[in-house]
Amino acid sequence: MPVSFTRKEMLLILVMALVQFTHIVDFMIVMPLGKQFMESMQISPGQFSMIVSSYAFSAFVMGLGSAMLVDRYDRKRALMVLYVGFTLGTLLCAFAPEYWTFLAARCMTGAFGGVLVGLVLSIIGDTFSYERRASATGWVMTAFSLASVLGVPAGISLAAVFGLRAPFFVIGLLSVGVIFLMGYTVPEMRDHFEQDSSTRRPAAIWAAIFADRNQVLALLFTVVLMLGHFSIIPFIAPYMQFNIGFSDQQVALIYLIGGSLTAVLLPVVGQIADRIGNATVFAVASGLALVSIFIITNLPPVTLVVALCATSSFFIVASGRSVPATTMVTSVVSPQRRASFMSVRTSVNNLALGLASSLAGLIVIEKPDHSLGNFEWVGYFAIAMSILAIWLAHKLKAIA
Numbered sequence: 001m002p003v004s005f006t007r008k009e010m011l012l013i014l015v016m017a018l019v020q021f022t023h024i025v026d027f028m029i030v031m032p033l034g035k036q037f038m039e040s041m042q043i044s045p046g047q048f049s050m051i052v053s054s055y056a057f058s059a060f061v062m063g064l065g066s067a068m069l070v071d072r073y074d075r076k077r078a079l080m081v082l083y084v085g086f087t088l089g090t091l092l093c094a095f096a097p098e099y100w101t102f103l104a105a106r107c108m109t110g111a112f113g114g115v116l117v118g119l120v121l122s123i124i125g126d127t128f129s130y131e132r133r134a135s136a137t138g139w140v141m142t143a144f145s146l147a148s149v150l151g152v153p154a155g156i157s158l159a160a161v162f163g164l165r166a167p168f169f170v171i172g173l174l175s176v177g178v179i180f181l182m183g184y185t186v187p188e189m190r191d192h193f194e195q196d197s198s199t200r201r202p203a204a205i206w207a208a209i210f211a212d213r214n215q216v217l218a219l220l221f222t223v224v225l226m227l228g229h230f231s232i233i234p235f236i237a238p239y240m241q242f243n244i245g246f247s248d249q250q251v252a253l254i255y256l257i258g259g260s261l262t263a264v265l266l267p268v269v270g271q272i273a274d275r276i277g278n279a280t281v282f283a284v285a286s287g288l289a290l291v292s293i294f295i296i297t298n299l300p301p302v303t304l305v306v307a308l309c310a311t312s313s314f315f316i317v318a319s320g321r322s323v324p325a326t327t328m329v330t331s332v333v334s335p336q337r338r339a340s341f342m343s344v345r346t347s348v349n350n351l352a353l354g355l356a357s358s359l360a361g362l363i364v365i366e367k368p369d370h371s372l373g374n375f376e377w378v379g380y381f382a383i384a385m386s387i388l389a390i391w392l393a394h395k396l397k398a399i400a
Contacts, residue, residue, distance in 0.1 A: 005136070011185045012127065013139050016120045018178045019083060020143035022171055023113045025151030026090055027055055029167050030106075040164050041099045051106055056350045058107045059114020063347025075123050076186045082119060083179060085112030091172035094165045114350055118342035123186070125330040125342075134278055134327040138270020141323060145266065145315075148259030153252060209341055214397050218332045218341075219348050221392040225325055226352035228289075228385030229318055231360045232297060232378055236311060242371045244299060244307050257308055258315030269320045270327075278324035279393050285321035286390050290383050292317050297379025325389075331398035 005013065030037070030052055037043065037051065089109030096102035120140065128136045155167035209215050237254065240246040246254075273281040292314040299310055333341040363381070365373045 005132075008185075009127070009136075012123075013136055015178065015181050015185045016123060016140045017143045017146075018174075018181070019079075019116055019120055020140060021147055021151065022090075022175050022178060023086065023116050024144055024147040025155060026086075026109060026113060026168070026171050028147060028152050029155040029171075030055075037164065041102070043099050047099065051103060053354060054103055054106050055110035056114070056354050058110035060347045060350040060354075062111035063115050063118065063350065064344065075119070075126065076182070079116070079119055079123065079186060080179065080182055082112050082115050083175065083182065086116060087172055087175040087179065089113070090168050090175060094169035094172055096165070114346060117349075118344075118346035121326060121330050122342045126335050132274060133330065134273035134323060135267070135270040137327050137330075138267045138273075138323045141319070141326070142263045142266050144319065145259040145261075145263035148255040148315075149263060152255060208337055209344055212333075214332045214399070215341060217392060217395050218329045219345060221325070221389060221396060222329060222345055222349050223352040224385050224392060225321075225389045226349055227356050227359075228382045228389055229322075230353050230356040231382045231385070232293060232314075232375075234357050235360060235364055235372065235375060235378065236296065236314075239296075239299075239372050239375055240307060240311070243375075244301055246304070246307070250304060253304075253308060254311045258312045261312055262315050262319040265316060266319060266323055269323045273324040273327065278328045278398075279396075282321050282324040282328070282393050283390050285317050285324070286386050286393075289314070289317040289321060289386055293379050293382050293386070297376045297382075325393065328393060328396050328398065332396055334399065 041047075086109055089105055089112060092105035093102060093109060096105050121137070124136050124140060125133060155171075158166040158170060209219075237246075237251050240251060240254065269281065269285070292310070295310050296314055299307065329345060330342065359381070360378045363374050363378050367373045
């Protein structure tokens with residue numbers, strides 16, 4: 001039987017998805033606007049890369065620090081404080097007059113936005129039982145697909161018509177509306193409080209995480225999965241352009257079609273994971289991902305339809321395995337410590353994201369004909385990490 005939700009639960013899922021949507025679009029929109037940033041701000045490619053990386057590194061640092069604090073507060077209050085900070089940072093991006101102020105605004109946005117992911121997953125984990133958690137997670141994670149299908153193309157269009165900072169202004173206004181929705185739909189959540197406040201001290205929090213083999217394995221699983229996932233993502237679009245012959249407009253089809261398919265299929269994946277088991281679904285999706293990764297990174301010049309089938313298959317299986325993976329990770333820790341652990345997990349995820357992208361950048365080369373070389377070696381690395389992730393997934397034990 002399909003998992004059903006009450007009206008109140010669906011409203012909560014909707015708000016959590018909107019939080020994820022605004023955060024993801026804010027992070028993603030910078031990358032396709034790289035040329036405009038460099039021309040408008042008269043900055044070098046290296047300075048532009050600082051804009052991108054500053055977001056992830058700020059999220060990493062803030063996530064580590066917030067792990068000492070988030071479980072000491074009501075989930076609703078923590079969510080609203082963090083989201084207000086994210087909203088202010090995004091609006092500052094819209095009004096930043098030059099490079100350094102924009103860079104500072106990106107740091108602020110990343111610091112608050114990066115922590116939101118872990119807190120949203122903690123709220124889902126606290127609200128829904130393990131038997132229904134994957135289904136709820138699947139609905140929330142459709143925000144990733146919608147960000148690709150709706151958010152990024154809309155942001156590019158806004159920048160083309162109204163200027164480079166218009167997307168940040170619109171995201172900021174949308175986020176203000178989400179803040180009001182939070183006030184009416186997110187309940188106070190204090191069940192995770194412990195009577196013994198000594199367990200909330202920073203030293204006790206770190207000791208609890210790193211002394212628990214299950215939690216350490218979950219963090220290692222997070223790193224390995226990200227290395228097997230994000231290492232190829234930054235170069236998919238350039239590879240399709242330089243090696244396959246895609247135009248700029250055709251590259252947009254990668255995100256439009258792939259994102260649309262995952263938006264439809266992710267909730268289904270969550271339902272299946274709740275019925276037959278998260279580890280099983282993760283293993284199957286990862287096995288299909290191995291094939292998809294190999295095809296994409298070894299793709300010769302082919303027709304547009306064949307290339308889009310390859311990229312769409314990766315969107316589906318890569319996103320599909322993330323649903324059971326996230327559910328398994330949220331379940332290795334008790335509700336009393338879940339937000340602290342998920343903040344650390346989110347920080348580790350951000351760090352792994354940067355490492356994956358950097359490692360791929362060291363491997364991929366530009367050939368004399370301007371096509372990309374060694375992309376297949378990035379694929380082999382991603383395949384090896386994906387196999388390791390399957391093994392680690394079966395070592396994780398759900399406790400709550």
